[in-house]
Amino acid sequence: MSGVELALFGFAAMLVLIAIRMPIALAMLVVGAGGYAYLSGWNALFYYLQTNTYRQFASYTLSVIPLFILMGALAERSGMAATLFQAAERRLGRTRGGLPMAVILACTGFGAICGSSVATTATFGRAAMPELRRAKVDLGLATGTIAAGGTLGILIPPSVILVIYAITAEQNIAKLFQAALIPGLLAAAFYCIAIAVVVRRRPELAPPVEREIARLPQPVWARPAGGLLALAAVGAGYLGSVSVTAAVLGAIIGLVLLVADFALVPAAAVAVIVVGGIYGGVFTPTEGAAVGVIVMLIFGLAQRKLNVGNMREALLQTAETSGMIFLILLGAEVFGAFLALTRMPSTVAEMIGNSGMAPYAVLVGMLLVYIVLGAVMDELAMILLTLPVFVPIVLALDFGMSAEDVAIWFGILVLVVVGIGLAAPPIGLNVFIINKIAGDVPITRTYRGVMPFVIADVIRLALLTALPILSLWLVRVLN
Amino acid sequence: MEAQSGLPGRFSRTVETITATVAIVGGILLLIVAGLVTTSVAGRWLFSKPIPADYEFVEIGIGVAVFAFLPYTQVRSGHIAVDTFTQRLPARVNAAVDAVWDLVLAAFLGFFAWGLVSGAQESFQYNETMVQISWPIWPVYAICAGLAAVAFLGALAVAVLKFGGRA
Amino acid sequence: QESVTLKLHHFLPPVSNVHSKLLEPWAKQVAADSGDRLKIEIYPAMQLGGKPPQLYDQARNGVVDIVWTLPGNTPGRFPSTEVFELPFVPAAKATANAPAAQEYGEANLAKETADVKLLSFWAHDQGLIHTNKPIAKMEDLAGLKLRNPTRLAGEALSALGAVSVSMPVPQTPEALAQKVIDGAVIPWEVVPSIKVDELTRYHTSVPGTPTLYTATFFLAMNKDRYAGLPDDLKAVLDKNSGMTFAKLAGKMWDDVGSEVAAKVKASGKNTVSEISEEEKARWVEATQPVRDKWVEDMKGKGLDGAALLEQAKALISKYSAA
């Protein structure tokens, strides 16, 4: 068997095993390990896997996954998530599809602090799913919304996928983040349009909110505490005992406490601290996940919403979801190593690169490869295997712009196809995660629910491919 | 949803209690990691004193925590599987198929446990340390080996229960 | 006649200098010298699985045939290599450090690397301090948050008054862009790959040899795989490894280094400067405790650190003069 044939056989074997109920992580592990042993020998497989579990789990980059899941679980247990969605309902409840749209907007905001699509999906699976259920939103639409909204975790900067792309293509991560902003917001807009179109055609999917929404409770400590904090921050900043960033941050939090919708203050404060910390240069997005957990914990305890009982539940939820995700990531790593050994990804990539087609045809060919691969394999493994071949080819093509512009634009297109792969059936990590967290939704229903978003994604991909300026404009303005 | 137990009977309750306890310990470790990073960030920002090797402690903490989570995920049947094509089959057949997969997973977990034991031995023998500080790294492997062994036993227990038609 | 394909695994992307300007030309040379009978397939970016710290063991256990890795990836395991990473020990040029390391390795690394066939051991050129504010004297470093490249370089930075921050390479450009850290300490060769020239403005080095820091590298092969090669292919590999490879590597770092330095200087936005000789003397003195502590630490490992240090210094001056 040639390498390409062996890889295709591997994909087929994996899909068959998945169809007969083998857990997806295990199917990737079994086929990956089997193929690895076939190509490199049992000895090689044996030592490759020896301590690889620990090395894969002990990943600094991936540490955001359990931390954000824990943050989401704490947000749910402390009532913060429900409060947020109540507020959203009060404003959007009368609009058809208002609540799913609110979820998309919340994912967009969350995407500004979390760089992982998986973590965003799991967080909103925990925090938003109960609310969507309560509002009687169709379960297919609800899970589809969260699966698609989860991709905003990578589409809106910061983004783990862009960090990997920046390293692989040796590009400036700051410029890539700038380039991703407009396409990311475009994605959120497209998702909202997708929801609007779906509920217009089938209004029964998202019934209007009927019940009386309770007024939000007002904690007594918020106003005085806010005033004091703002004064203290300004004073300390004036005297120079804290940095300007700290003073401004403290003042903002204080003012928010002083004037805002009280019940939203804790959620807003968590967001301000994490977003402000990341964009104010206090910590990196990876560190932001840890800070978010601690801030959330402090607010939950201060409000007496968190106790031993529900913290235990939050930890167990985090454990179950994280265990599931990390086993999939392990399986994907082993399957990816097997694919690398077959040299199938590089063979196909070289074929397209050396085909002598026009630059745009080569580019479209690559994107199609990504969409096909993305449907049947893990996205992280996919880009790690293909980017090393694709990037030099793309940079050598003449699109009438500088190599850096091409690299940035291609990075954004890769980001979009990764997003599609995460949400698109049959092997879509986001779909699996939300489906597992929802618990009682048949996977085919989620598949159907996510399809409008996938269609919106494909249209957006076409738009971004045709108009590089959408990705490059902001980079040019800011540099 | 959380209150419902996947596995009835005394044996299954014991299995679930043990794995849940291990998972909680992992969760507490996760909280400690979060606290450590927050402290390091605050120290770096306010006093120019980050915690040395903070990112390595994050890696170690997350690695061990994930191992502590695995048995619980396994016992809760938390791994994602597609049941679309097998819905029409009798429940007993599906349970038996699932039990076979549990055994396959158990084989992998058992192998991982063994691999980590030998990894711990080698790491000890080679005096391997953390990158930024000279603390030995072998105890981390040893702990993960133990947790992988718990996951292995958990997977076996689940398979036994499913074969017995109790799950 | 038998032909052999060897898998070479490493963690850098294929656009990196190490992949495209060192390993690929080297593999081509080996193929040419063997009449295309000894082929080296290079797998970049950890494609064959695992994480960088596992590379050495992958070669040892035969998961792959050859690896390019850093001894610093598995700290504690190769204490004798650390002498080159001490502050103000290595030369400014890689063309001096690399052969010095190779010769030092032949004399001292047999025991620590007994479980692989060590094809080559070398070190890169001078590392610079890349920051967002100018550095002219030690006091300018006070409180600056600098990402350290190695533990020992970190100790040196702390000794000089900077805040030594540890973080993985992928996080570094992001942290620089967001100004979470004030700078990074790396050689010129790495600068364009993580865009440190766009993320910082001042690039400060110390004049001449010895320089602030370097890091060391291994090219290691599975022992059985090497032993199993036909004699003529073994000879081809021997001819292309050891000192030959170290010199090739040293030249790559120096060539790319001066190329990058020239480009950064020409950009007009960046300032490239050296501290004065008098200032350097203060830095050398301030970092003396780091070297003393290392010599002391080696006692606990049954190594004569002072003798190793002398030997390394002697080799560095020998190849600096050459």
Ligand code: NA
């Ligand atoms: Na994001």
Ligand code: NA
């Ligand atoms: Na996919």
